[in-house]
Amino acid sequence: MSDEIRRNMALFPIGIVMKLTDLTARQIRYYEQHELIVPARTAGNQRLFSLNDVERLLEIKSLIEKGVNIAGIKQVLLPIEKNSDDATVINEQTEVARKELTDSDLHKYLKRQLRTKRPGQVSLIQGELSRFYNK
DNA sequence: GTTCTAACA
DNA sequence: TGTTAGGA
Numbered sequence: 001m002s003d004e005i006r007r008n009m010a011l012f013p014i015g016i017v018m019k020l021t022d023l024t025a026r027q028i029r030y031y032e033q034h035e036l037i038v039p040a041r042t043a044g045n046q047r048l049f050s051l052n053d054v055e056r057l058l059e060i061k062s063l064i065e066k067g068v069n070i071a072g073i074k075q076v077l078l079p080i081e082k083n084s085d086d087a088t089v090i091n092e093q094t095e096v097a098r099k100e101l102t103d104s105d106l107h108k109y110l111k112r113q114l115r116t117k118r119p120g121q122v123s124l125i126q127g128e129l130s131r132f133y134n135k
Numbered sequence: 136g137t138t139c140t141a142a143c144a
Numbered sequence: 145t146g147t148t149a150g151g152a
Contacts, residue, residue, distance in 0.1 A: 014138065025138080026145060044152070046138055 010040035010048035017049045021057045028057065034070050036060050036077060 014025050021028070031037055032047070037056050039047040049057075056077060063073050 024145075026147085029139085030145080044138085045140095046152095 007051045010050050010053075012049045012054070014047050014049070017054055017057065020054050021061060023057060023061055031057065031060055031070075034074070036070070036073060 012020070014028060017023075017028060018025055028037075032039060037049075037053050037060075039049045039053050042048055059077060060073055063076060068076070
């Protein structure tokens, strides 16, 4: 499986994303309303976020802290193209992986992700998520 | 127990 | 953005 797909697998419910990003559920849902992120949904209508979604949220968070509003962020963060590599995927494989995801697995998973670099986003996620693997 | 949408003392 | 109501 490619890292591209791995990064786009919808794995985390909003609770985990809250801890990962330090954002409130309210904020996360609000950003989704403004299409800054487009998480996948389970059959029960619950949001499932991919690592890419988490990265985008961290970027959004940093921009908000710099005083940028939603309109401004929309100009920085390109819209997610449907059916593109940026679209959050949810399938059987994702389903299985998500159910088996434990907290310790999450840590190992995140550490692994940090080694697969991506231009423009790497420095950010490494800084923001460091509190997890450095503790 | 967790998450969802809608709405505002 | 916070918070709460009422459901799933």
